[in-house]
Amino acid sequence: MATDHIRYDVLARDALRGVLRKVLTDAAAHGLPGEHHFFITFVSKAEGVKLSSRLLAQYPEEMTIILQHQFWDLTVLEDRFEVGLSFGGIPERLVVPFSAIKSFLDPSVKFGLQFDTSDVAEVAPENLPAAPAPSAVAVQTPGTESAESTEEPETPTKGGAEVVRLDRFRKK
DSSP: OOOOOOOOHHHHHHHHHHHHHHHHHHHHHHHHTOOEEEEEETTTTBTOOOOOHHHHHHSEEEEEEEEESSEEEEEEOSEEEEEEEEEETTTEEEEEEEEGGGEETTTTTTTTEEEEOOOOOOOGGGGGGOOOOOOOOOOTTOOOOOOOOSSSOOOOOSSEEEEGGGGSSSOO
16 A cells, blocks of 8 residues: 555544634634534643643543533634633633544534544643633523533433544554
8 A cells, every 4th residue: 555645644633623623713702602512522631731630630531521501711722722611619721732632522413523642642740730720700601501510421422423533544
């Protein structure tokens, strides 16, 4: 088989991360439209991830967050996003590089993306930075219910969600 000098796998992965970046940028600027909400799973110890030692102890391998009713200060940059969330009533600020994201799911429209993170560099626990202190309080949109949990939610997989697996396209 011929060598892929173009690296279509990397191009496809980056394009799909661009979809995620665009969706989060729109949510940061305009809020979540309709019933849209996002489940985002990421590698907890990936380089560039910033979360409190309390959350890291609770989710040492990976963590799933839900962006729905109660999140604040969503900021999207070229290589990462930052968001304020409440865990067990304690506000936290998370920083998540796009390279650390394992999956993205919008169950309202049964759309999902799955990323290969086998090449993600992990940071040794003693080198993990603490997440910055939150700079705002949660604002609940009128007419919405509070949905706060300290347990990691299960990612819905039923109902024919469209999941794109990049590792299918990689050479083994």
